[in-house]
Ligand SMILES: Nc1ncnc2c1ncn2[C@@H]1O[C@H](COP(=O)(O)OP(=O)(O)OP(=O)(O)O)[C@@H](O)[C@H]1O
């Protein structure tokens with residue numbers, strides 16, 4: 001049975017003034033699919049994600065999104081004046097008018113899922129970066145989005161704690177959460193993604209399975225990007 | 233001792249009026265500053281221009297000038313008689329709202345853009361974002377300058393004595409005049425000091441309350 005398409009983008013262009021950050025991108029993702037986006041700095045990866053969830057308006061093109069998105073940012077952006085639990089429960093209660101008891105129960109489950117069941121009443125300032133990012137993931141999931149967007153969720157973290165965040169994301173992958181992950185973690189992309197996109201200068205240069213992208217890169221640009229990542 | 237008993241009721245009455253003036257001004261100008269702060273930040277240019285002009289005028293001219301202006305403006309230009317007390321409260325509210333607007337604006341602008349983006353990504357409306365996400369996080373930053381303004385206001389209330397308002401200052405000077413005795417000055421100083429002291433106490437409590445989280449975005 002063909003799975004339902006969650007998002008379809010056709011000829012998407014995004015200009016910042018006279019600068020073209022996303023250039024004619026065609027892309028779609030099906031329910032349960034996990035797509036990783038890789039590419040050098042400034043290639044338009046964040047811009048593309050932000051077009052998907054409406055943080056950026058698109059200059060031209062056609063976008064068809066069935067359902068809602070959740071977003072996890074590089075720098076977490078937790079609400080500092082709310083406890084972790086309040087961070088998670090605020091939007092479902094205030095935006096979706098869901099029942100408080102239900103939402104609190106869901107918050108308990110989510111806190112447990114991200115391994116922070118004892119941090120519900122703590123303010124974000126008391127958490128490590130990895131813990132903050134896990135709460136940020138729980139906060140986004142609490143809205144039960146149809147598509148999760150991750151923008152370099154581990155780039156702001158010390159190397160030794162990226163694992164705790166990646167493990168949570170792997171759990172989501174096992175549950176077939178539909179997600180698009182912009183990442184510099186090539187190992188994660190290789191292991192978890194169904195499909196990998198390589199972007200450069202606003203264009204999707206190559207697209208394929210992790211094997212195709214990492215073992216048999218076709219373009220010179222991808223080959224040199226991958227070798228620069230290995231050196232780093 | 234007799235002398236004190238003679239001027240004490242009079243001065244206490246003046247003190248009550250000063251406290252009334254202070255509380256009324258604060259209660260009205262603290263909220264009034266917010267629309268001007270939000271207006272100044274508006275992307276709708278005419279609105280932000282008007283709000284900025286408002287702030288500029290009220291912060292850029294002497295309070296005493298404003299006081300006399302409004303005192304005479306209503307009877308002379310509008311033909312409406314208002315009491316000196318009303319004129320004073322009106323002037324102070326408009327003046328202090330301008331100062332508070334600038335404090336709020338600074339607080340709002342100090343909040344990281346990521347907070348707006350996170351709110352947007354979760355589907356919050358602009359109103360929810362401002363009310364529940366942005367403004368609460370400005371509290372810690374705006375508290376100290378707001379308290380400073382409130383302390384200035386305690387002392388600015390004395391300007392009301394230049395109009396026909398019998399506040400603590402006016403009561404004091406007339407007591408001194410009548411009795412040719414300096415004691416009322418000390419008495420007045422103590423009252424003003426008590427007022428500012430109470431303010432500092434409240435500020436300390438509020439500061440503690442708002443420091444339960446760290447308002448700074450950090451990574
Ligand atoms: N608000 C903006 N105004 C103008 N130019 C912008 C803006 N945001 C991004 N750009 C430019 O658009 C290009 C793509 O930026 P984007 O943030 O999407 O890249 P990225 O692939 O996410 O890079 P990184 O890996 O560094 O996060 C960059 O050249 C950037 O300078």
Ligand SMILES: [Mg+2]
Pocket residue numbers: 045046047151152
């Ligand atoms: Mg980026």
